[in-house]
Amino acid sequence: MIAxxxxxxxxxxxxxxxxxLLLWLMAHLVTARxxxxxxxxxxxxxxxxxxxxxxLSGIRTSSPLTTRxxxxxxxxxxxxxxxxxxQLAVKGFGIPLVLLPAPSDIWSKLITSLPTLAADFVxxxxxxxxxxWALGSLAGFLVAVLCDAWGFLRRGLxxxxxxxxxxxxxxxxxxxxxxxxxxxxxxxxxxxVMTFFPMLVNTVAGLQAAGHLERDLMRSYGAxxxxxLVKLRLPAAMPFIFNALKINSTLALIGAIVxxxxxxxxxxxxxxISTEVGRLGLDMVWAEIAVAAIAGSAxxxxxxxxxxxxxxxxxxxxxxxxx
Amino acid sequence: xxxxxxxxxxELSLTFETADGPVYALSKVNLxxxxxxxxxxIGPSGCGKTTLLRVIADLEQxxxxxxxxxxxxxxxxxxxxxxxxxxxxxxxxPWRTIExxxxxxxxxxxxxxxxxxxxxxxxxxxxxxRGFEKKFPWQLSGGMQQRxxxxxxxxFDPKLMLMDEPFGALDEIVRDKLNQQLLELxxxxxxxxxxxxxxxxxxxxxxxxxxxxxxxxGRIIDVIETNFPKDRTLDIRETPEFLKVAHRVRxxxxxxxxxED
Numbered sequence: 001m002i003a004x005x006x007x008x009x010x011x012x013x014x015x016x017x018x019x020x021l022l023l024w025l026m027a028h029l030v031t032a033r034x035x036x037x038x039x040x041x042x043x044x045x046x047x048x049x050x051x052x053x054x055x056l057s058g059i060r061t062s063s064p065l066t067t068r069x070x071x072x073x074x075x076x077x078x079x080x081x082x083x084x085x086x087q088l089a090v091k092g093f094g095i096p097l098v099l100l101p102a103p104s105d106i107w108s109k110l111i112t113s114l115p116t117l118a119a120d121f122v123x124x125x126x127x128x129x130x131x132x133w134a135l136g137s138l139a140g141f142l143v144a145v146l147c148d149a150w151g152f153l154r155r156g157l158x159x160x161x162x163x164x165x166x167x168x169x170x171x172x173x174x175x176x177x178x179x180x181x182x183x184x185x186x187x188x189x190x191x192x193v194m195t196f197f198p199m200l201v202n203t204v205a206g207l208q209a210a211g212h213l214e215r216d217l218m219r220s221y222g223a224x225x226x227x228x229l230v231k232l233r234l235p236a237a238m239p240f241i242f243n244a245l246k247i248n249s250t251l252a253l254i255g256a257i258v259x260x261x262x263x264x265x266x267x268x269x270x271x272x273i274s275t276e277v278g279r280l281g282l283d284m285v286w287a288e289i290a291v292a293a294i295a296g297s298a299x300x301x302x303x304x305x306x307x308x309x310x311x312x313x314x315x316x317x318x319x320x321x322x323x
Numbered sequence: 324x325x326x327x328x329x330x331x332x333x334e335l336s337l338t339f340e341t342a343d344g345p346v347y348a349l350s351k352v353n354l355x356x357x358x359x360x361x362x363x364x365i366g367p368s369g370c371g372k373t374t375l376l377r378v379i380a381d382l383e384q385x386x387x388x389x390x391x392x393x394x395x396x397x398x399x400x401x402x403x404x405x406x407x408x409x410x411x412x413x414x415x416x417p418w419r420t421i422e423x424x425x426x427x428x429x430x431x432x433x434x435x436x437x438x439x440x441x442x443x444x445x446x447x448x449x450x451x452x453r454g455f456e457k458k459f460p461w462q463l464s465g466g467m468q469q470r471x472x473x474x475x476x477x478x479f480d481p482k483l484m485l486m487d488e489p490f491g492a493l494d495e496i497v498r499d500k501l502n503q504q505l506l507e508l509x510x511x512x513x514x515x516x517x518x519x520x521x522x523x524x525x526x527x528x529x530x531x532x533x534x535x536x537x538x539x540x541g542r543i544i545d546v547i548e549t550n551f552p553k554d555r556t557l558d559i560r561e562t563p564e565f566l567k568v569a570h571r572v573r574x575x576x577x578x579x580x581x582x583e584d
Contacts, residue, residue, distance in 0.1 A: 216410070217410070219401070221428050222401055313461070314417075
C-alpha cells in the first residue's frame with residue numbers, strides 16, 4: 001500500500017519534470033510559424049503537465065514540511081506553465097510586441113532597465129503609496145472612533161464619507177495636482193482620498209461587532225467608554241480593520257499609478273506607463289506592470305501576515321492546539 | 324437570624340413597548356433577599372426571571388415600583404461594583420488568555436499587578452483551573468469556560484453574585500459537578516447569590532429560598548424556604564424532603580401555567 005503510494009508520488013513528479021522540461025525546451029527553441037506537429041506536441045505536453053500537477057495536488061503528504069512544499073509547488077507549476085504557453089504562443093504565432101510581448105522580452109527589458117524601474121518604484125510606491133495608505137487609513141480609523149464617541153457625527157459624517165467614496169479618481173487626481181503640485185504630494189493626497197472611506201466604514205462596523213454579553217459585562221464592571229473601547233471593542237474590531245487595510249493596499253497602488261497620468265515629474269510607475277505606451281515601448285509597460293504586481297502582492301501578503309498574528313484568536317485562524 | 328437585606332423590590336414592574344404592543348415582563352414584584360441568601364428564580368421562559376436579575380444589575384430599568392441594592396439604586400450599586408454577574412454564556416474575550424480574562428475586572432477597577440496575580444491564582448484555584456492560566460478560552464471545554472467566567476466574577480470579591488442560568492448550556496454530568504462546587508463555594512465564601520434557572524433539581528439543591536415565577540405577566544407566584552444542611556451533597560436529591568420541595572415547585576409552576584393551556 002505504502003509502496004504503491006510512493007510509486008504514484010514518484011510517477012507524478014517524474015511526469016511533471018519530464019513534460020515541463022520538454023515544454024521549456026520547445027519554448028526556448030521555437031521560431032516563427034512552426035508546423036502543426038509542433039503545436040500538437042505543445043498540446044500533449046501541456047496535457048501531461050496538467051495531469052502531473054493534478055496528481056501532485058492530490059497526493060497525501062506525510063509531514064507539515066512536505067505539505068507546505070506541495071502547496072507552494074502546485075500554484076508555482078501552474079503559473080510557470082502559463083508563462084511557457086504565453087511564450088510559445090507569442091513566438092510561434094509571431095505576435096507583434098506592441099500587441100503582446102513574450103515573457104522573455106519582458107524579462108530582458110526588466111533586467112536591463114533596473115535603475116529606471118527602481119527609481120519609479122521609489123517615487124510611486126515608497127513616496128506615494130505607503131504614506132498615502134498609512135495616512136488615509138489612520139484618518140479613516142480616527143474619524144470612525146470619533147463617530148463612535150459622538151452619535152451625531154456618525155449620522156452626519158457617514159453620508160458625507162459615502163460621497164467621498166463615490167468621487168471618481170480621474171476627477172480627483174487633476175484637482176489634487178493643482179492643489180499639491182506635480183510631485184509625490186498630490187499622489188499621496190489622491191491615495192488618502194481613496195483609502196479614507198473603506199477604513200471609516202469598516203472600523204465603524206467593527207466597533208459594533210462586540211457581542212451583547214461582552215458589553216453587558218463591561219457595564220456590570222462600571223467600565224468607562226475608553227476602557228470598553230480599548231479592552232473590548234477595538235480588539236473585536238481588528239478583523240474589520242485588517243480587512244480595510246488589505247482593501248486599501250490595492251486601492252492605494254491603483255490610485256498612485258493613475259494619479260501620475262495627470263501630471264508628474266519625469267519619474268514614477270504611472271508616468272512610465274503612460275509615456276512608454278506613447279512610444280510603443282510595450283515591453284517596458286509590461287515590466288512596470290510586473291513590478292507593480294510583485295510589490296502589490298508583497299504588500300498585501302505582509303499585511304495578511306500581521307493580521308494572522310494580531311487576530312490569532314479569530315475562528316478563521318485559531319486552532320485547538322497551543323498557538 | 325435577622326440578616327440585613329441586600330435586595331429590596333417593592334411593586335416592581337417592567338413593560339417593554341414593542342411593535343406588537345406592550346409586553347409585561349415584570350408585574351408588581353415584591354422580593355427581599357437577605358445577606359448570605361442563596362435565592363433561585365425559577366420559571367418557564369418569558370416569566371421575567373432573567374429580566375428581574377438584569378434590573379437588579381442595572382442592565383435593565385424598571386418602569387414602575389422601587390428597588391434597592393445594598394440600600395442604593397441599582398445604578399449606584401453597579402458603579403460601586405457591588406455585584407459580580409455570570410451570564411448564560413461564558414463571554415470570555417478570545418484574545419485574552421485565561422488569566423488575563425480573570426484579570427479583566429481587576430484591570431478596570433485599578434488593582435495593582437501583584438494584587439492581580441494573587442487574586443487570579445486564588446480564584447482559579449477556587450474553580451479548580453490551576454495550570455490553565457496561559458490557555459486561550461477556545462482551547463477549553465464549555466464547562467471549563469463557564470468556571471473561568473465564575474472565577475472572573477469572583478475575582479474582585481463582590482458580596483453579591485448574580486448568576487443567569489450559568490450552567491444552562493452544559494450537559495447534566497458537568498452541571499451536577501458544577502452545582503456541587505458552587506454550593507461549596509457559597510458555604511465557604513458566605514456570599515449572597517441570586518441564581519436564575521429553569522431546572523427544578525438545580526434550584527432545590529442549591530437554594531435556601533426558591534422564587535417560583537410565571538409568565539404573561541411576569542410575576543412571583545410562590546416563595547419556598549428550604550433548610551437543607553449547608554454541607555449537603557448531590558445524594559440529598561433522593562431524600563423525601565428534597566422530593567417534597569421539588570414537588571411544591573412543580574405544583575407552583577403548573578398553577579402558573581394552568582389558565583392559558
